[in-house]
Amino acid sequence: MTILDRGLPSPGVSPDPMVLLTPRSLDEALHLLTAEGAAVLGGGVGHTLRRHDRHRRDPTSSGSSPERDAISQTSSDPPHKRDATSLVSVGSLPELRTILWSGEHVTIGAGVRLGEIEADERLVRTWPIVTEAAGSVATGRIRRLVTLGGNVAAGDDSHDLPVALAAAGAVLTVRSVSSTRTLRIGEVNDLGGDELIQDVRLPIPSGRAGSAYEKFLSRGVWEYACVNVGAVVRLDDAGAARRLSLAVGSVTGGPVVIDLADLRGSVAGGVLIDEVARRAAASTRPYGDVKGSAEYKTRMIAEFSRRAMTGAVRRAEETPRSGGEST
Amino acid sequence: MMVRLRFRLNHEDVEIHVRDPASTLLDVLRDDLGLTGTKSGCAIGYCGACTVIVDGEAVPACLRMVGLLEGREVRTIEDLGGPEGLDPVQAAFVKCAGLQCGFCTPGHVMALRALLDEEPEPDDERIRRTVDGNYCRCTGYVKILDAAREAVALQKAVAVRNSRAGAATSPEGRRR
Ligand SMILES: Cc1cc2nc3c(=O)[nH]c(=O)nc-3n(C[C@H](O)[C@H](O)[C@H](O)COP(=O)(O)OP(=O)(O)OC[C@H]3O[C@@H](n4cnc5c(N)ncnc54)[C@H](O)[C@@H]3O)c2cc1C
Ligand code: FES
Ligand code: FES
Numbered sequence: 001m002t003i004l005d006r007g008l009p010s011p012g013v014s015p016d017p018m019v020l021l022t023p024r025s026l027d028e029a030l031h032l033l034t035a036e037g038a039a040v041l042g043g044g045v046g047h048t049l050r051r052h053d054r055h056r057r058d059p060t061s062s063g064s065s066p067e068r069d070a071i072s073q074t075s076s077d078p079p080h081k082r083d084a085t086s087l088v089s090v091g092s093l094p095e096l097r098t099i100l101w102s103g104e105h106v107t108i109g110a111g112v113r114l115g116e117i118e119a120d121e122r123l124v125r126t127w128p129i130v131t132e133a134a135g136s137v138a139t140g141r142i143r144r145l146v147t148l149g150g151n152v153a154a155g156d157d158s159h160d161l162p163v164a165l166a167a168a169g170a171v172l173t174v175r176s177v178s179s180t181r182t183l184r185i186g187e188v189n190d191l192g193g194d195e196l197i198q199d200v201r202l203p204i205p206s207g208r209a210g211s212a213y214e215k216f217l218s219r220g221v222w223e224y225a226c227v228n229v230g231a232v233v234r235l236d237d238a239g240a241a242r243r244l245s246l247a248v249g250s251v252t253g254g255p256v257v258i259d260l261a262d263l264r265g266s267v268a269g270g271v272l273i274d275e276v277a278r279r280a281a282a283s284t285r286p287y288g289d290v291k292g293s294a295e296y297k298t299r300m301i302a303e304f305s306r307r308a309m310t311g312a313v314r315r316a317e318e319t320p321r322s323g324g325e326s327t
Numbered sequence: 328m329m330v331r332l333r334f335r336l337n338h339e340d341v342e343i344h345v346r347d348p349a350s351t352l353l354d355v356l357r358d359d360l361g362l363t364g365t366k367s368g369c370a371i372g373y374c375g376a377c378t379v380i381v382d383g384e385a386v387p388a389c390l391r392m393v394g395l396l397e398g399r400e401v402r403t404i405e406d407l408g409g410p411e412g413l414d415p416v417q418a419a420f421v422k423c424a425g426l427q428c429g430f431c432t433p434g435h436v437m438a439l440r441a442l443l444d445e446e447p448e449p450d451d452e453r454i455r456r457t458v459d460g461n462y463c464r465c466t467g468y469v470k471i472l473d474a475a476r477e478a479v480a481l482q483k484a485v486a487v488r489n490s491r492a493g494a495a496t497s498p499e500g501r502r503r
Contacts, residue, residue: 017328017346017347017348017349018347018348018349019348020330020348020349020392020394020395022394022395022397041392044349044390044391044392044395045372045390047349047392048349048351048389048390048391048392049371049372049390051349052370052371087349089394089395091395138372139375139456139459139460140456140457140460141375141378141384141385141386141387141438141460142372142387142390144384144386145386145387145390145391222459
């Protein structure tokens with residue numbers, strides 16, 4: 001056995017070390033989170049980026065690069081997680097590591113890694129929008145580390161899972177020592193300092209349902225999205241859209257769920273898809289950055305909304321007619 | 328205050344004392360343990376130069392908090408090769424000249440080592456997806472992909488040789 005002592009802190013190490021707590025059960029984790037300065041630790045990728053970013057802003061550290069700027073831009077601290085002094089590791093808690101199927105719902109634990117979501121065959125069949133979004137994040141090596149809870153809780157408008165989950169109508173189960181409540185994806189910034197996301201619940205689609213995820217990479221290589229869009233539809237036997245939903249990411253306040261309520265009942269064809277794309281572009285506010293100007297992104301939002309909706313409709317059409325109508 | 332951590336590192340039990348358990352495995356490997364074969368290219372998960380194997384899976388050491396490694400099995404580039412020769416992945420990089428400056432090579436080698444441990448005969452698509460996680464600013468990737476394919480062939484040859492040697496000495500060997 002080798003025993004070594006860490007000497008002087010090396011460059012890059014924060015002068016204020018973190019306390020890292022590894023509870024054995026969810027209840028223990030919830031208790032630890034009641035302490036002042038305690039924050040949830042999922043896979044640790046976001047926390048590590050944030051530490052790096054803080055060091056980078058230190059004038060004594062080395063200069064910036066576009067990639068680092070891209071990271072710092074997308075790794076700003078969510079309001080509920082500033083100034084953490086201790087990290088409560090929940091990424092290995094058995095209670096958060098399962099994908100459970102009940103009659104009407106699938107419940108994905110917050111500690112499930114994106115790589116596991118991407119590879120889950122039943123999820124691939126029922127919610128391809130979710131597995132495609134998971135599979136679009138960075139590389140397999142990073143998807144092995146990132147947790148669903150961490151990807152969602154970061155509250156980052158360009159993250160992929162929140163866009164897919166918002167379109168799919170996901171509900172977050174949020175726990176603290178004293179309460180259990182639910183939040184929508186768009187409400188994730190309401191998470192309290194002593195709360196954590198326990199799981200993400202999705203309805204199991206019935207009837208002729210389809211979903212699709214589109215992530216536009218302006219350079220064609222893996223990175224954060226230029227724009228990202230998720231679409232979900234359910235058709236009746238006559239081919240009219242009974243359920244219709246579209247969410248757009250990488251825009252101010254994103255993911256933004258586009259209001260399509262009045263289009264329900266329309267035939268799911270080119271006219272409807274064009275209208276969905278038009279509304280997505282008209283009702284979102286992208287910001288200009290290294291991936292494109294706001295004007296360019298608006299055009300891309302229209303195009304990728306069209307593609308996502310077309311993909312979702314095609315999948316719905318491929319499922320056999322039931323004979324009945326569902327709403 | 329120091330925090331004690333124990334894990335397996337290159338088949339040895341190690342106990343380290345870190346000031347900050349939220350430090351990255353990359354910093355601890357390089358600065359504390361003197362294992363500088365693992366390179367720091369970007370330190371933010373993009374370049375793959377820091378790839379190590381944790382519990383059989385390739386991961387970027389720059390994104391792995393060392394405090395989460397308690398009880399885990401870590402392998403670094405220093406684990407490969409030895410007196411008996413190079414690892415087939417290393418040998419393939421040498422044979423195919425899959426490097427120029429060599430800075431990215433440990434990351435490529437570890438990523439491909441993990442791939443071949445999991446899937447001894449990966450198809451080209453899987454090889455490409457693996458190499459996609461590692462930047463190389465010198466070679467243009469053609470020779471790296473050649474090296475990856477060669478590694479599959481060399482490893483297969485080693486497996487055949489080992490199974491022949493096993494068959495000659497043990498009855499079990501014949502069945503493999
Ligand atoms: C090179 C690189 C490329 C990337 N590319 C993409 C990409 O293309 N798309 C994308 O979506 N993301 C991308 N990411 C970002 C990554 O998905 C996020 O950093 C993610 O937040 C990391 O998740 P984690 O589990 O490691 O979280 P952590 O770092 O552990 O946590 C992140 C935040 O969530 C909080 N948190 C974690 N779990 C919970 C929980 N269960 N309940 C409440 N709060 C919680 C933490 O307190 C923290 O504020 C990339 C990252 C890297 C390094
Ligand atoms: S140093 Fe870790 S990925 Fe670049
Ligand atoms: S050989 Fe120089 S970076 Fe790859």
